[in-house]
Amino acid sequence: MHERGFLHRYFLNNGGKRLHKWIHYFDIYERHFARFRQRPITMLEIGVHGGGSLQMWRDYFAPGSTIVGIDINPDCKQHEGDNIRIHIGSQNDPEFLHEVAERYGRFDILLDDGSHVNAHVITSFETLYPRVAEDGVYLVEDMHTSYWPKWGGGLGKPGSFIEYAKRRIDDLNAAHVRKGLEVSAFTRSTDSIIFYDSVVVFEKRPQGARQHLKTFAMPPERDAEG
Ligand SMILES: C[S@@+](CC[C@H](N)C(=O)[O-])C[C@H]1O[C@@H](n2cnc3c(N)ncnc32)[C@H](O)[C@@H]1O
Numbered sequence: 001m002h003e004r005g006f007l008h009r010y011f012l013n014n015g016g017k018r019l020h021k022w023i024h025y026f027d028i029y030e031r032h033f034a035r036f037r038q039r040p041i042t043m044l045e046i047g048v049h050g051g052g053s054l055q056m057w058r059d060y061f062a063p064g065s066t067i068v069g070i071d072i073n074p075d076c077k078q079h080e081g082d083n084i085r086i087h088i089g090s091q092n093d094p095e096f097l098h099e100v101a102e103r104y105g106r107f108d109i110l111l112d113d114g115s116h117v118n119a120h121v122i123t124s125f126e127t128l129y130p131r132v133a134e135d136g137v138y139l140v141e142d143m144h145t146s147y148w149p150k151w152g153g154g155l156g157k158p159g160s161f162i163e164y165a166k167r168r169i170d171d172l173n174a175a176h177v178r179k180g181l182e183v184s185a186f187t188r189s190t191d192s193i194i195f196y197d198s199v200v201v202f203e204k205r206p207q208g209a210r211q212h213l214k215t216f217a218m219p220p221e222r223d224a225e226g
Contacts, residue, residue: 004030010056017079018050025141025199032137032201033060036108040064044100044107046091046114046124047071051079053113058083068104070097070114092120097127106133116145118152121161129202134189138202165200168193175210
């Protein structure tokens with residue numbers, strides 16, 4: 001049994017590489033990532049910066065896990081080593097993302113902490129969501145930029161990631177839509193979408209045909225004398 005709070009404590013006691021996270025993210029990470037600690041996994045984080053978060057993931061997940069980082073800044077290559085792989089390129093370049101994904105097969109966890117430019121986040125999601133394992137998780141953070149014009153956001157603005165994610169709620173329910181929306185690969189592969197302050201989490205799980213049943217108490221049998 002793994003203890004809760006590992007990541008929060010790790011962050012507060014970090015004497016290693018630079019690590020930059022909002023405090024309320026740690027509970028969210030533990031809630032969605034804890035189930036992956038039992039076996040070696042493959043994780044991709046977009047946005048390496050000081051390399052601290054990649055080290056944290058390596059220490060959190062089972063030995064033998066592969067932690068992959070993507071960053072546009074070539075200096076980030078220095079953070080490669082010991083089950084940590086770094087690829088230099090833009091999260092807004094589908095060809096680059098496909099090349100990286102081809103090397104690793106499926107990712108159990110994908111975390112987007114890159115440019116936070118809304119168009120980039122959408123490009124990455126569209127390219128990499130199908131590369132996440134069928135029981136995997138895709139977590140996008142710092143989505144307050146969905147409300148900030150400099151990042152291509154704005155309240156209710158088409159093209160912001162929050163608006164994009166809201167549309168995915170319709171896709172999740174597409175099996176019930178009579179007209180105007182088809183069941184998609186997203187519908188068939190997504191279990192839930194969870195919205196937090198600045199964070200959106202997509203939990204994958206193969207979805208079968210929807211069923212509903214009725215169960216009820218049978219009327220008591222009359223006793224023989226009654
Ligand atoms: C918030 S920092 C990442 C912090 C790191 N994940 C951590 O927790 O300490 C964002 C990183 O995204 C990178 N970045 C900016 N634009 C990018 C792009 N288009 N593609 C990939 N990475 C990008 C920056 O170079 C920077 O290192």
